[in-house]
Each structure stands twice: as structure tokens, then as C-alpha cells.
Amino acid sequence: MTDHPNIAAFHRTMAAFAAGDMDALAKTFHPEVVWHIGGSNPLAGEYRGREDTFAVFGREFQLTGGTYRPQLHDVLANDDHTVALLHVTASREGKQLDMDYTLVLHIRDDKITEGWVLTADPQAYDEFWS
Numbered sequence: 001m002t003d004h005p006n007i008a009a010f011h012r013t014m015a016a017f018a019a020g021d022m023d024a025l026a027k028t029f030h031p032e033v034v035w036h037i038g039g040s041n042p043l044a045g046e047y048r049g050r051e052d053t054f055a056v057f058g059r060e061f062q063l064t065g066g067t068y069r070p071q072l073h074d075v076l077a078n079d080d081h082t083v084a085l086l087h088v089t090a091s092r093e094g095k096q097l098d099m100d101y102t103l104v105l106h107i108r109d110d111k112i113t114e115g116w117v118l119t120a121d122p123q124a125y126d127e128f129w130s
Helices: 005-019 022-026 050-063 122-129
Strands: 029-037 045-048 069-077 082-092 095-108 111-119
Touching: 005 022, 005 069, 005 082, 005 095, 005 111, 022 050, 029 050, 045 050, 069 095, 082 122, 095 122, 111 122
Parallel strands: 029 111
Antiparallel strands: 029 045, 069 082, 082 095, 095 111
């Protein structure tokens, strides 16, 4: 059995993100992507378009002094959804983030069109970013 093509698309996204290769990352996100981050913190909200979505990614790195590190555990996909299980670590202002995340994505034609960030402990996530 072969992997669903959206799994390969997500692996390309993770590789570009990890390398900080914004040109390669742009190739994996639809120009009109919608990105959702839940919670009650400065990063929470709905971001529309690649520029706004990438700006929030940049803000994660800026606020953590470049310590933001996602590690992929697994990725599952079908034609409708791609789900990535991640563990993220970061430090900020004496606080530590050490948490499991789930990304739920819509991928069409090898590009992420919409994404939701779901965290294992929303209260701790909010406290870290606030």
C-alpha cells in the first residue's frame, strides 16, 4: 500500500519550515490559505492569505528567539483531511513550551488551503504566548 499524496505534500512543508526556506514553504501553501489558531493569546485568530499566515509563523520564531521547534510524530491523510501529530518545544521569557499539537489540514493540488492548530493543553498554550 502506498502513502496518500497529501502525506508527501506535508513532509515537503515540514522540511521547508524546518529549514526556514520561505520560497519552498510558499510552494506548499495556497496563496489564499486560511490558518486558524485557537485560544486567548496574542497569536490566536484566523489568518487569511499566505502573507498573514507566514507572518504569524515568523512571530512564533521572533517571540521565542528562534527556539520554536516542531517535531513530527506522524501524519495521516485521505482526500479530505491531513492530520499531523507534532510535539513542539520552545522557550520564551523564562517559560517553557513542551506540548503535543495536532494540525488538521485541507490540502488540494499539493497546497495547504486551510489549517487548524489544536493543542493538548489550551490553557498552558495561552499562558506560554501571553
